[in-house]
Amino acid sequence: MQIRTTFQTWLTKEGSAYAFLSPYALLFTIFIVIPVLAAVLLSFTFFDAIQAPRFIGLGNYISLLTADDTFMKYVLPNTIQFAVIVGPGGYALAFVLAWMLAQLPRLPRTIFALILYSPSMTAAVAMAVVWKSLFSGDQTGYLNSMLMGLGLMREPIQWLQSPQYLMTIMIIVTLWSSMGIGFLAMLAGILEISPDLYEAAAIDGLSSRWQEIFFITIPSMKPQMLFGAVMALVGTFQAGAIGVTLSGTNPTPQYAGQLIVNHIEDYGFLRYEMGYAAAVSVVLLLMVLFFSRVATRLFASDT
């Protein structure tokens, strides 16, 4: 009897909450939680997709840190370089653009927002066709043809195959498509700030636009800033495939554009060392988590 009543009180108090939550929770568990846990488990095994996984303890992690020359020499520095430029760079760009757009009247603002947002709607695979012909290596490539027409170069450059340019092009392409949902959220956030706040601050002696940004705009839209930061982070780490798409080979020429995501693909789907690939993906997940902790610390709202 006692148990029954406790259960009943629980049901009336919290039951509806769980009822609303359950469909999402079920799908979330099956398709996100279980695969992540499985990836963690796989990372402690040797698994070649044919034989059953064999437990080898921390072996994968040890060889990742000590024996994987490519990872330490190219993949990790590349990833950090790419992430540092594209992540904060794209994020700052999105904020500045949103801030500018917020100071325009409605019609031009909508038009510009649509234009800036449109690249992020395009599928990366479809756009690869465009980038490949723009940066094409022979003289029919647009960039080559233009630069040669201007007399800046005499011979076409293999943009996508040469290690010294690939990274730059990857960064440009990713920045191009980085005005995504985070940008829209920030724009909405800036517009929602009450004009009274600016007025009050002006009366209190706030003089420059910089002060306005740092003391009013950013603090008033912390949730949107956090969301934008997280989206920028995820976008940065997911954009990794761009190097392989652009150069058409995995590994990329001389590992110039090799990022962690490509390294996972390389080991998981080309060499079928699934256990090792799983270990690399766990490291990637940990990296993303670490950076998002930093972002949360920066923009945590006081709730």
Place this chain on the structure above:
Amino acid sequence: MIKNWYHRYTGIANRGMNPKGFHVSQIKFYVILIPLSALMLLPIVYIFSSAFKPPDELFAFPPRFLVTNPTFKNFIDLFSLLSTSGVPISRYLFNSILITLITVAASIFVSSAAAYSLSKKRFKLKQMLFAINNVALMFVPIAVTIPRFLVIERLNLLNNFWVHILPVMALPVGLFLLKQFIDGIPDEVSPRWRRLRSSRSKPHGTTPKFRRCTSTMRACARWRFISAR
């Protein structure tokens, strides 16, 4: 009066955020934004213009950016070639549209129900569940492709229509957005809502909130739509 026509655009009106009309201080933004938007649009203009190029223009030297003799031949070829070679393009189109529609509708329903619960209900695991969802927000799909495949195989979803829908229905970003938005709505949105709450005769209605949420839901739907392809 003619002499000072520009005073309309230099005064206190329309300065700062969310202006109603033009102001001189906006010129600098236009100067930056117009070239930048042109640059952002270039690849998209290119892909549209190339779709209408006849073959000799596609491989022309020196390459031309815009099409000079636009043709619909590429589109006609796409449909006629594919239908003669036995590749059912109409089927692909139908699949894409149907799957997108189902996914958008279903994931909006599932996510908004969960977001409502996480935002307005009180229960013990609330903070923890939201934290888990936030962690999943950073989840990089490629990192768990292999175990995901194994799960789908176990569930007998291979070569099945549902494989396109079920795995992408739980969308952490959508839940996050909707939850944040519902947080911003005060509990007492309308007298009707208060009546519903106090009477307790009906189940907790979501109607007023639902109406206020539509813009966020649209955003979610758009996001879902983009990633559904």
